[in-house]
Amino acid sequence: MSDNLSRIVPVLLQGLPPTVIATVGGIVLTILLSVPAGLLLLSSRRWVRVLVRIYVEGFRGTSEVVQLFWIYFVLPVLIGFQLVPLWAGVLVLGLNHGAYGAEIVRGAVQSVPRAQYEGAIALSLSPAQRMRRVIFPQALVEMLPPMNNLFIQLLKSTAILALITVPEVTRQARDVLIPNYGDDTILIFGLVFLVYLVLAAILTALMRLAERIASRRVGRRPSRAARVAARAAGPGVSDRMAGI
Amino acid sequence: MITFDAVEKRFGDNVVLRELSFDVAPGEHVTLIGPSGSGKTTILRLLMTLEKVNSGTISVAGRYLSHMVKGDKLVPSDEKYCREVRMRIGMVFQQFNLFPNMTVRGNLIEAPTRVLGLSKDEANARAQDLLDLVGLGEKIDAHPTQLSGGQQQRVAIARALAMRPDVLLLDEVTSALDPELVAGVLKLLRDIGESTDITILCVTHEMGFARDFSDRVMMFDGGRVIEDAPPEKIFSDPDHRRTQDFLQAVLNH
Numbered sequence: 001m002s003d004n005l006s007r008i009v010p011v012l013l014q015g016l017p018p019t020v021i022a023t024v025g026g027i028v029l030t031i032l033l034s035v036p037a038g039l040l041l042l043s044s045r046r047w048v049r050v051l052v053r054i055y056v057e058g059f060r061g062t063s064e065v066v067q068l069f070w071i072y073f074v075l076p077v078l079i080g081f082q083l084v085p086l087w088a089g090v091l092v093l094g095l096n097h098g099a100y101g102a103e104i105v106r107g108a109v110q111s112v113p114r115a116q117y118e119g120a121i122a123l124s125l126s127p128a129q130r131m132r133r134v135i136f137p138q139a140l141v142e143m144l145p146p147m148n149n150l151f152i153q154l155l156k157s158t159a160i161l162a163l164i165t166v167p168e169v170t171r172q173a174r175d176v177l178i179p180n181y182g183d184d185t186i187l188i189f190g191l192v193f194l195v196y197l198v199l200a201a202i203l204t205a206l207m208r209l210a211e212r213i214a215s216r217r218v219g220r221r222p223s224r225a226a227r228v229a230a231r232a233a234g235p236g237v238s239d240r241m242a243g244i
Numbered sequence: 245m246i247t248f249d250a251v252e253k254r255f256g257d258n259v260v261l262r263e264l265s266f267d268v269a270p271g272e273h274v275t276l277i278g279p280s281g282s283g284k285t286t287i288l289r290l291l292m293t294l295e296k297v298n299s300g301t302i303s304v305a306g307r308y309l310s311h312m313v314k315g316d317k318l319v320p321s322d323e324k325y326c327r328e329v330r331m332r333i334g335m336v337f338q339q340f341n342l343f344p345n346m347t348v349r350g351n352l353i354e355a356p357t358r359v360l361g362l363s364k365d366e367a368n369a370r371a372q373d374l375l376d377l378v379g380l381g382e383k384i385d386a387h388p389t390q391l392s393g394g395q396q397q398r399v400a401i402a403r404a405l406a407m408r409p410d411v412l413l414l415d416e417v418t419s420a421l422d423p424e425l426v427a428g429v430l431k432l433l434r435d436i437g438e439s440t441d442i443t444i445l446c447v448t449h450e451m452g453f454a455r456d457f458s459d460r461v462m463m464f465d466g467g468r469v470i471e472d473a474p475p476e477k478i479f480s481d482p483d484h485r486r487t488q489d490f491l492q493a494v495l496n497h
Contacts, residue, residue, distance in 0.1 A: 118294050119341030123355035123407060124331045127323065133354060137345040218345040219389035 004181050012191055015172035022089050022158040022168060023199070027151050029094025030101050037098060038105020039131070052102065059099035065160050068092045072164045089161040097154045101147065108142035109135060141214045148207035152200045159196075169195050245270040245411060245443045246291065251300035251310075253286055253467075260286045262467045264300070270410075271441040275454040275475070278464030279490060284447045288413040291445065292335045293326045305332055305410060331359065334409035338416040340400040342388040348375070348399050349384045352406050360407065367406075374402035378432055394425030398432060405436070412436075414446040426450070433457065451494055455479050463487045 120130040162171035246268040276284040352371035378398035463471040
């Protein structure tokens with residue numbers, strides 16, 4: 001273990017705020033884009049679906065790094081306005097992962113049984129009410145696990161912001177630490193690994209929590225209070241109640 | 245209350261209903277029987293606007309359901325028009341179709357508050373009354389998944405009644421239930437039939453129930469009504485050979 005550790009860690013941690021901001025900002029934008037885009041992919045109007053399809057395939061099918069260069073280097077030439085590097089990064093991360101997220105949202109909404117739509121129609125709920133009150137809350141449960149995957153990928157993608165001078169963790173390692181502590185390459189990049197691993201673990205823990213809350217709300221797993229109550233009442237009660 | 249006029253319904257090449265015409269009077273209880281695939285459930289689904297007719301018209305309470313009048317022409321009804329007429333109709337499904345993302349209370353007050361515009365208090369009071377009626381008053385804050393099939397179906401019946409429909413459609417409502425739970429649900433439906441003047445259309449394989457619940461039984465086969473008579477007549481002295489065979493098969497299983 002190098003005695004430079006105490007000097008390396010603080011420099012690396014200076015990169016933490018940009019990495020976290022890019023991740024959180026990217027996730028927020030991903031959600032804001034993928035939910036409407038996913039729902040519009042199910043629109044009955046063909047031109048709407050085509051438009052959203054172009055967005056989804058455009059961002060899924062091209063390199064994230066090249067998208068970043070477009071927004072950071074090409075856009076200023078076109079419109080004469082340079083985005084702050086960090087926000088340019090958030091924009092690309094959000095647009096890109098929002099395209100993937102749209103497919104997740106579409107798939108989850110389609111996975112809600114047809115019977116639920118029919119139950120909602122039979123109660124004369126409007127199409128918007130059906131989606132907002134009945135279908136989407138159930139689809140949400142299906143969305144969260146793949147969204148967790150997507151968010152972790154987004155977290156790791158923040159490393160490409162090093163290419164447009166954002167002083168995030170990877171750039172701190174490569175541009176500040178390596179030139180000064182060249183003998184500690186293994187340690188430095190080992191620590192970088194660790195930072196992403198810890199951040200991913202935190203993200204997963206938060207998403208698990210969200211999954212638990214969402215699935216409890218659709219009754220997949222009864223709440224703790226209900227389980228305790230059921231146990232206290234004994235197994236025979238529900239059977240007897242059923243006959244009434 | 246309900247009028248089918250020369251209704252035809254196809255799924256692809258498969259003709260489910262052919263030139264079907266019949267009327268149901270207000271308050272009448274009509275049971276539809278017949279072999280599976282004979283189009284009984286399709287009739288309920290057409291009335292609930294879950295399916296659209298290929299030709300012919302359906303009216304409910306004097307208004308077109310399948311169509312709307314535009315200028316002086318009759319055009320297929322759009323979503324907005326459908327919703328207006330649909331509000332008079334309620335349906336109970338074989339698989340209950342309760343919303344698992346809401347409590348029992350949520351299931352019962354959702355549509356009355358959002359569609360009928362009832363206040364939360366009014367809707368809650370109505371929900372409590374109906375749950376008491378179906379014998380589940382103390383389950384109002386339970387989750388549908390915590391209830392047995394029979395209890396879920398009672399909640400579904402209460403949920404449909406909470407909209408105060410003029411027409412209630414019952415689609416094999418006991419078919420998914422364990423045998424010991426069937427009698428309770430059927431008794432509840434008999435009580436509702438006696439205590440309200442709702443027009444009820446019912447698809448069922450429970451012939452005992454059909455016999456004492458209905459004013460009229462319609463026997464379907466191959467997308468046509470082959471016999472339409474009071475239950476006493478159909479069950480003891482059916483005219484049609486197909487009806488005899490069907491009843492024999494169902495009653496002796």
